[in-house]
Amino acid sequence: MAPDIETIEKVQGLAKYDAGFVTDIEMDKAPKGLSEDIVRFISAKKNEPEWMLDYRLKAYRHWLTMPEPDWAKLKIKPIDYNDSYYYAAPKSMADKPQSLDDVDPKLLETYAKLGIPLKERALLAGVAVDVVFDSVSVATTFKEKLKEVGVIFCSISEAIQEHPELIKKYLGSVVPYTDNKHACLNAAVFTDGSFVYIPPNVRCPMELSTYFRINELNTGQFERTLIVADHHSYVSYLEGCTAPMRDENQLHAAVVELVALDHAEIKYSTVQNWYPGDEEGRGGIYNFVTKRALCAGVHSHVSWTQVETGSAITWKYPSCILKGDHSVGEFYSVAITNGRQQADTGTKMIHMGRNTRSRIISKGISAGRSDNTYRGLVKILAGAEGARNFTQCDSLLIGDQCGAHTVPYIESRNNTAKLEHEATTSKISEDQLFYCQQRGLSEEAAVALIVNGFCKDVLQHLPMEFAVEAQKLVAISLEGSVG
Amino acid sequence: MNNNVTSLPVKSRFRPENATHFFDLFDHNEYADQLRAQGLPTNLLERFKFSNLAQALKKASLTASDPQIHLSDMRFCAENNVVFDVAHNEPSLWTVARALRGGDVHLTFPKNTKLDQAIYLNWADHVGTMQNLRVKIKVESGCDIIFVEKTAARGNGWKNQSIEIDVAANARLIHIRLLDDDVASSLHTSVIGAVLARDARYECLTVNVGSSWSRHEYHMKLQGENGFAGLYGLNLLKGSQFSDSTILIEHQAPHCQSSQFFRNLIDDSAQGVFQGKIHVHQIAQQTDGYQLCNNLLLSPQAVMNVKPELEIYADDVKCSHGTTTGALDETPLFYLRSRGIPERDARRLLIESFVGEVLDKINHDPSRTEADALIAHWLS
Numbered sequence: 001m002a003p004d005i006e007t008i009e010k011v012q013g014l015a016k017y018d019a020g021f022v023t024d025i026e027m028d029k030a031p032k033g034l035s036e037d038i039v040r041f042i043s044a045k046k047n048e049p050e051w052m053l054d055y056r057l058k059a060y061r062h063w064l065t066m067p068e069p070d071w072a073k074l075k076i077k078p079i080d081y082n083d084s085y086y087y088a089a090p091k092s093m094a095d096k097p098q099s100l101d102d103v104d105p106k107l108l109e110t111y112a113k114l115g116i117p118l119k120e121r122a123l124l125a126g127v128a129v130d131v132v133f134d135s136v137s138v139a140t141t142f143k144e145k146l147k148e149v150g151v152i153f154c155s156i157s158e159a160i161q162e163h164p165e166l167i168k169k170y171l172g173s174v175v176p177y178t179d180n181k182h183a184c185l186n187a188a189v190f191t192d193g194s195f196v197y198i199p200p201n202v203r204c205p206m207e208l209s210t211y212f213r214i215n216e217l218n219t220g221q222f223e224r225t226l227i228v229a230d231h232h233s234y235v236s237y238l239e240g241c242t243a244p245m246r247d248e249n250q251l252h253a254a255v256v257e258l259v260a261l262d263h264a265e266i267k268y269s270t271v272q273n274w275y276p277g278d279e280e281g282r283g284g285i286y287n288f289v290t291k292r293a294l295c296a297g298v299h300s301h302v303s304w305t306q307v308e309t310g311s312a313i314t315w316k317y318p319s320c321i322l323k324g325d326h327s328v329g330e331f332y333s334v335a336i337t338n339g340r341q342q343a344d345t346g347t348k349m350i351h352m353g354r355n356t357r358s359r360i361i362s363k364g365i366s367a368g369r370s371d372n373t374y375r376g377l378v379k380i381l382a383g384a385e386g387a388r389n390f391t392q393c394d395s396l397l398i399g400d401q402c403g404a405h406t407v408p409y410i411e412s413r414n415n416t417a418k419l420e421h422e423a424t425t426s427k428i429s430e431d432q433l434f435y436c437q438q439r440g441l442s443e444e445a446a447v448a449l450i451v452n453g454f455c456k457d458v459l460q461h462l463p464m465e466f467a468v469e470a471q472k473l474v475a476i477s478l479e480g481s482v483g
Numbered sequence: 484m485n486n487n488v489t490s491l492p493v494k495s496r497f498r499p500e501n502a503t504h505f506f507d508l509f510d511h512n513e514y515a516d517q518l519r520a521q522g523l524p525t526n527l528l529e530r531f532k533f534s535n536l537a538q539a540l541k542k543a544s545l546t547a548s549d550p551q552i553h554l555s556d557m558r559f560c561a562e563n564n565v566v567f568d569v570a571h572n573e574p575s576l577w578t579v580a581r582a583l584r585g586g587d588v589h590l591t592f593p594k595n596t597k598l599d600q601a602i603y604l605n606w607a608d609h610v611g612t613m614q615n616l617r618v619k620i621k622v623e624s625g626c627d628i629i630f631v632e633k634t635a636a637r638g639n640g641w642k643n644q645s646i647e648i649d650v651a652a653n654a655r656l657i658h659i660r661l662l663d664d665d666v667a668s669s670l671h672t673s674v675i676g677a678v679l680a681r682d683a684r685y686e687c688l689t690v691n692v693g694s695s696w697s698r699h700e701y702h703m704k705l706q707g708e709n710g711f712a713g714l715y716g717l718n719l720l721k722g723s724q725f726s727d728s729t730i731l732i733e734h735q736a737p738h739c740q741s742s743q744f745f746r747n748l749i750d751d752s753a754q755g756v757f758q759g760k761i762h763v764h765q766i767a768q769q770t771d772g773y774q775l776c777n778n779l780l781l782s783p784q785a786v787m788n789v790k791p792e793l794e795i796y797a798d799d800v801k802c803s804h805g806t807t808t809g810a811l812d813e814t815p816l817f818y819l820r821s822r823g824i825p826e827r828d829a830r831r832l833l834i835e836s837f838v839g840e841v842l843d844k845i846n847h848d849p850s851r852t853e854a855d856a857l858i859a860h861w862l863s
Contacts, residue, residue: 400765401765408789409790412780
């Protein structure tokens with residue numbers, strides 16, 4: 001049977017990745033490759049103090065000795081670290097725009113196209129945004145307003161200049177550069193990222209957000225985010241990311257560190273939509289991210305929510321170290337893989353303090369020829385009297401060419417701790433599908449609806465603006481996976 | 484007759500870290516070369532992450548000897564060639580069982596054999612020795628067999644065992660293992676590999692109260708439609724005992740079912756490990772896989788490590804796993820005490836019901852009586 005027009009359109013629709021355009025803009029780049037000189041170059045570009053350069057060099061030297069982590073259920077082509085640019089900044093950024101009005105209109109246009117409010121729309125949305133374009137932060141909105149209540153929200157390069165005492169104290173305190181190869185590389189060559197400090201007893205008046213965009217060809221993005229919530233404070237932070245469609249794999253190795261002191265609460269939400277590569281698995285971002293939170297104080301609370309739809313390969317385990325007594329860690333995740341994407345993602349909950357609680361809800365959806373793995377660790381140390389964990393990971397398979405895997409580790413050293421784990425794997429039930437279709441929904445719309453229902457437990461933890469975007473993303477990511 | 488062991492020259496001190504003596508035990512076959520090249524499994528391997536065999540062996544100072552076994556019914560001893568293959572790319576106990584000299588027991592049950600009585604394999608004394616036993620059981624179509632293994636050795640020793648099982652179409656094998664070796668100083672390692680044909684059933688219940696260090700691996704391959712593999716286990720550990728149950732169930736055909744139900748009761752500073760994996764191949768549509776592991780920690784020093792895994796490549800499947808770890812629930816305890824039952828008795832009642840649910844999975848009265856006795860002794 002010859003394919004009809006609808007089929008052809010559907011196939012073309014597969015390549016639909018709205019954020020896949022390239023912005024043509026003059027860039028200032030470091031020479032290709034990785035060496036001590038490049039590390040010095042980045043540090044010099046950023047006009048960094050001596051101690052920062054030392055830190056980077058130490059990390060770089062250690063990186064050379066580290067093995068590639070190979071325990072994940074991922075097939076990764078060997079990465080040629082010398083075939084990539086480690087620094088790329090828009091030329092127009094050379095003499096630092098003082099306000100949004102000075103920012104290159106091309107950049108603003110790029111973000112407008114992506115639906116990121118930087119100017120007037122920002123006021124309506126009521127979200128403060130830091131936008132990172134390749135290697136540099138191009139703008140941070142609402143800085144002044146945040147300053148009034150004492151919140152520091154700026155790019156990390158700025159923080160190194162202006163708040164060295166905070167950076168010295170906290171940078172690398174949760175994820176040391178010796179942690180793993182990708183985090184180590186990040187420590188050596190990170191170019192920008194966001195820094196947030198919430199002073200004691202302050203409830204951050206608006207949502208904070210960072211938007212990451214990789215634009216240049218052959219450029220790796222290495223951003224670093226550090227959020228410190230002082231005692232009795234609260235902050236909700238959102239992170240989004242996109243990249244153009246390219247045939248080469250691009251490396252994204254980020255580090256996110258969260259520190260929550262006594263009674264502080266941090267809510268960190270991510271919608272990850274890096275370019276996933278095409279149907280044949282060409283191109284796409286390698287998303288190797290180390291995210292970790294330290295619940296240092298008593299009654300501190302960290303909550304990770306992630307929606308992972310993009311990237312050719314995702315290697316990401318947002319974790320919580322529950323050190324303070326009565327601290328709480330939460331992890332809500334939706335990971336969707338389609339085409340030839342591979343995802344190995346999950347969390348680690350390390351219970352150290354008494355009466356610490358953690359909750360893990362993970363929903364994995366695999367379609368096409370993709371592989372989706374949940375990998376998690378719940379560890380109860382001997383001192384974690386009365387610790388409590390609940391884990392639920394469900395997988396949904398769409399099509400018979402994909403794989404769904406669950407690899408949880410549960411280690412208990414304290415008998416007063418209560419641990420529960422449950423996991424299920426299933427497919428979309430014919431009954432549900434039939435019911436929806438019989439009410440006039442197309443098969444694709446029905447699948448999107450059912451999958452959204454499947455993810456509901458997680459999506460409801462996202463801030464409102466993100467939840468809407470995430471729901472749409474779920475539908476788009478699954479396009480072409482049925483029929 | 485191959486159940487009696489080929490004579491094995493008794494070797495001098497068996498110390499695995501002392502390579503020369505260890506190598507003296509090698510058989511002359513491909514596995515020996517492999518073991519020489521790969522060595523013993525260490526906890527650097529993912530599959531041995533929680534079990535440190537090398538350290539357990541360090542304390543053992545053993546000579547090698549023939550397995551001291553007794554088989555209750557010799558009628559079915561016949562050479563057979565059950566072949567259970569596993570990948571040999573990393574060190575495994577499977578290779579150890581093949582590579583070292585030991586005894587062989589081959590059982591073949593001809594078509595439609597139905598026995599009133601179970602067949603018993605008693606593996607008795609092992610004092611001061613390392614014993615290596617290879618069992619092959621071929622169950623032809625239409626059979627219904629109960630096979631019971633028992634160990635109750637005192638003193639130190641290391642029992643290493645491989646059991647190859649082939650269950651043909653429409654046959655059923657019930658395999659019961661009552662393990663009660665010396666808790667102070669004996670090691671027990673075993674690998675059970677079973678291949679199941681169409682409509683075949685294999686059920687295995689392991690009741691382990693013995694051995695200072697043990698590891699039991701189960702590897703099932705469901706190769707015909709509508710096969711069923713049921714693995715049930717009970718580990719009762721105290722003192723400084725260590726026990727690891729590692730399971731891999733491969734669904735290689737559609738419409739099969741598998742069920743795992745393991746419970747660990749851990750007292751003092753004992754350590755338990757459960758690693759279970761259901762692997763559903765792409766062809767195995769309509770698989771129903773189930774796994775449950777409940778663990779009771781009875782003392783503050785007790786340690787439990789659990790890793791329940793799913794690896795699924797077929798979409799039309801129902802797979803689930805659940806695991807819980809914690810202390811004895813205070814609510815039912817309070818309820819019983821409020822009814823006038825002393826705390827000690829109440830605890831005992833709750834523990835008995837906790838272990839009883841696993842024993843209920845297999846219906847074989849003589850074994851049940853023995854298992855109950857082992858448990859009662861453990862509780863006293």
